[in-house]
Amino acid sequence: MGESQKFQLGTIGALSLSVVSSVSIVICNKALISTLGFTFATTLTSWHLLVTFCSLHVALWMKLFEHKPFDARAVMGFGVLNGISIGLLNLSLGFNSVGFYQMTKLAIIPCTVFLETIFFRKQFSRTIQFSLIILLLGVGIATVTDLQLNALGSFLSLLAVLTTCVAQIMTNTIQKKFKVSSTQLLYQSCPYQAMTLFIIGPFLDGLLTNKNVFAFKYTPQVLFFIVLSCLISVSVNFSTFLVIGKTSPVTYQVLGHLKTCLVLTFGYVLLRDPFSWRNILGILVAVVGMVLYSFYCTRESQQKASEVPVQLSQAKEVESDPLLSVENGNGLHGDGGPKSPVWTSNKDLHA
Secondary structure, eight states: OOHHHHHHHHHHHHHHHHHHHHHHHHHHHHIIIIITOOOOHHHHHHHHHHHHHHHHHHHHHTTSSOOOOOOHHHHHHHHHHHHHHHHHHHHHHHHSOHHHHHHHHHTHHHHHHHHHHHHHOOOOOHHHHHHHHHHHHHHHHHHOOOOOOOHHHHHHHHHHHHHHHHHHHHHHHHHHHTTOOHHHHHHHHHHHHHHHHHHHHHHHHHHHHSOOGGGSOOOHHHHHHHHHHHHHHHHHHHHHHHHHHHSOHHHHHHHHHHHHHHHHHHHHHHHOOOOOHHHHHHHHHHHHHHHHHHHHHHHHHHHHHHHHHHHHHHHHHHHHOHHHHHHTTOSBOTTSOBOOOOOOTTHHHHO
8 A cells, every 4th residue: 555545544534533523522512511501611621631631641651652852832832822722712602692603613714724825825726715615605504693793702703713723723834844743742732731721711611601610510420421521532632633734724624614514413313403494505505615625625636646756757857868968958069068057037937
């Protein structure tokens, strides 16, 4: 099996793991929050990250992966930023209507595309942009119901979008810059994320719910779902870093909207949540956008892969063919004197 096939199988596995684990934790948390009344989402996330770190520490002790220390300031800044972005998303949901919160999540893809284009000079083809527009339109139809605006909620949403985009871009760039795996990055950043959320979590949850997380009555049923949620979160956190590292922040967001559609569908099938023709239409449009995005991404990656061997073969022909060498100014004149290289003023334009 070639390296490209192994990479594709690894990517498919990461995407599948992310979808299954994320949908599972949403269903588990819905039972915990809606049915059992445990509404302390930020504090629960800090417990998720703490359990994830402990699980990775056990994996490191079992030598399932290698610890690779790198820039401590980059890790700390990345971990704290991730924690802040999670807290801001929860605040955005608390101070806005559900419809406006869904619009906030939809804005993450355009913002990520904009930031990557401006700061990383990454090019997104028109076909990719077209598929993303269809995807966002479908998810918007399916999830956005009301749009009640307020100044504080809008400001929090703006901060949530910016911090989330930057954190996800950093997840990708740090792995490539320092040549660390998703597991190594998650292991080193988890303590900072957990510490950030553990400090601000009870305060934010108290602000949003007017309840004290430490005064909550923890019944055996509540404890069971908390433990189950924490265990599933290990897979969620690991697959998040894995997907962003293997693909891109935009692809991860597209995957996130697929999870939203699946959660809506499972909510109707399993929990008998209200479902309208608008939800069905939106999900169908979103699925079309996802299929187009996957098709165009695959086609472009195949085109890039096919261009590499052609460029290499052309370079070898230039090196081996003496006639081409003469034409490129590397041969000799008929009188035996060296021919000077031919320079063009606009050579950089053709590079």
